[in-house]
Amino acid sequence: MTENNLDNQLSSQVLSKIHTKSVVPRSRWWFITREYGLLLLCLFAIIVGAFAMAVTMSVVSYRQASFYEVTHDSFLSFLIDVLPYLWIGLFVVMIILAAFNIKHLRRGYRHTLFKITIGSLFLSFVAGLLLHLLGLGFGFDKSLGVYVNNYTSQEKLEIQMWQNPQAGLLVGKLDTDSYNQSGHLSSGPSFKDYWRQEWSLVFTELSESDKALLNSGETVRIMGQIVESEPMSFLVCGVMPWVYAKEMPMQELLDITRAIKNRLAKHKMQPQSIDVVGCANMPIMKKIDPAE
Amino acid sequence: MSEKLIDQDLKDEEVIPLIFVDPEKFGILINRYETKLRRYIRRLGVHNPDDQLDVLQEIFIKAYRNLNGFDTDLSFSSWIYRIAHNESISWYRKQKVRPEGHLILESDELLSFISTPELEAEAIFDQKITANLVHKALLQLDEKYKEVLVLRFFEHKEYDEISDILEIPLGSVGTLIHRGKKLLKKVINQSKERIE
Numbered sequence: 001m002t003e004n005n006l007d008n009q010l011s012s013q014v015l016s017k018i019h020t021k022s023v024v025p026r027s028r029w030w031f032i033t034r035e036y037g038l039l040l041l042c043l044f045a046i047i048v049g050a051f052a053m054a055v056t057m058s059v060v061s062y063r064q065a066s067f068y069e070v071t072h073d074s075f076l077s078f079l080i081d082v083l084p085y086l087w088i089g090l091f092v093v094m095i096i097l098a099a100f101n102i103k104h105l106r107r108g109y110r111h112t113l114f115k116i117t118i119g120s121l122f123l124s125f126v127a128g129l130l131l132h133l134l135g136l137g138f139g140f141d142k143s144l145g146v147y148v149n150n151y152t153s154q155e156k157l158e159i160q161m162w163q164n165p166q167a168g169l170l171v172g173k174l175d176t177d178s179y180n181q182s183g184h185l186s187s188g189p190s191f192k193d194y195w196r197q198e199w200s201l202v203f204t205e206l207s208e209s210d211k212a213l214l215n216s217g218e219t220v221r222i223m224g225q226i227v228e229s230e231p232m233s234f235l236v237c238g239v240m241p242w243v244y245a246k247e248m249p250m251q252e253l254l255d256i257t258r259a260i261k262n263r264l265a266k267h268k269m270q271p272q273s274i275d276v277v278g279c280a281n282m283p284i285m286k287k288i289d290p291a292e
Numbered sequence: 293m294s295e296k297l298i299d300q301d302l303k304d305e306e307v308i309p310l311i312f313v314d315p316e317k318f319g320i321l322i323n324r325y326e327t328k329l330r331r332y333i334r335r336l337g338v339h340n341p342d343d344q345l346d347v348l349q350e351i352f353i354k355a356y357r358n359l360n361g362f363d364t365d366l367s368f369s370s371w372i373y374r375i376a377h378n379e380s381i382s383w384y385r386k387q388k389v390r391p392e393g394h395l396i397l398e399s400d401e402l403l404s405f406i407s408t409p410e411l412e413a414e415a416i417f418d419q420k421i422t423a424n425l426v427h428k429a430l431l432q433l434d435e436k437y438k439e440v441l442v443l444r445f446f447e448h449k450e451y452d453e454i455s456d457i458l459e460i461p462l463g464s465v466g467t468l469i470h471r472g473k474k475l476l477k478k479v480i481n482q483s484k485e486r487i488e
Contacts, residue, residue, distance in 0.1 A: 031361040109459035
């Protein structure tokens, strides 16, 4: 059989098969849908990666102003506890997904995997930075914590660290009925903590600025120690704002942290007998260095 | 007859729109590429003529089914070679055999292959470099090197065509060819020493 006959034979066989099996060309829309589907997936991955990056950035930036000495023995142990591993892991997964989708685009093969991965990483990073600067990383993490029960947001994590009465730490707000008619704190004001327990506060050693913060009615963190269990009373030695009530500029956070450290250190300089319940003997005092 | 002559003058990319109107026109492309693709898939490891026929049928049917997906930025040749390459790989994965290509080394192909800087001019005069030696040496290389060397030196494809056929970056084509030739030279030299 000549080659020409073989060629014609194959041609006839193929055309016959196309006819008998009713093979038809896939529609153009199938290819367009596939291509745009991959692009959308890629975009989705980059956007989710950007949110992951934004949350990570807001966590890391807030943590710089954290009063970690109060809740942890060292900065390392603090960092291990607060790093947003879920978001870091999600960021990595999204970068891989974005790179995979780009590689499978019609002309994706023309670029090396390295270039595609770096490109995806860069896009997610820049978009994440933008979201973070707009405050969306902070807000997104907080909202997820409110609406998703099993999600441990940074706010929930902060509550776990700061709502610890035995360690002399409480998160909550002052009951507005505690104010007298002239707007000053009446004696034994009631403080409702995160667990909805009510504490009678003793604020004899509290600075005026801290009283003002407590007086504001906003959610705060208070440092001190338990005076009595029944009825529950708490000696307040220091007050800090609750950063998750509203977003604060970084400089303001740093100033607040520095100021509270100084105020608490002053208590340390007034030694008291170990048997006396006082600010100099509060549990966290061992971790506080003298004012810088 | 005149219609046949006109069809023969048409470029591959000009035939494609005609196929959507008259599927029989697909025969033009089949006839044009059958011999080249048969030789190519044989080089990739499909030896048996019956298997070649099966694989070729699959290649052309797949091409027909995906005609609307033909990227006009590519040449039709690169596109159909890509399908041929992928179908050959699928075929020997189904057979669960390691592909052993049969390289039909014509003398001019052999000369153009070995007269490259890496293999040096001395090789042209070395009577011990036979087609069989090169063939065996090529079989010892990893698939990734063999694929690019076959396309470059036996199918005479340019780098950008190889990039489109194998769906790898252009830079990678150059790197693989460069490394492939070096490795091939090493294997050939080792084989020569054994013969001597």
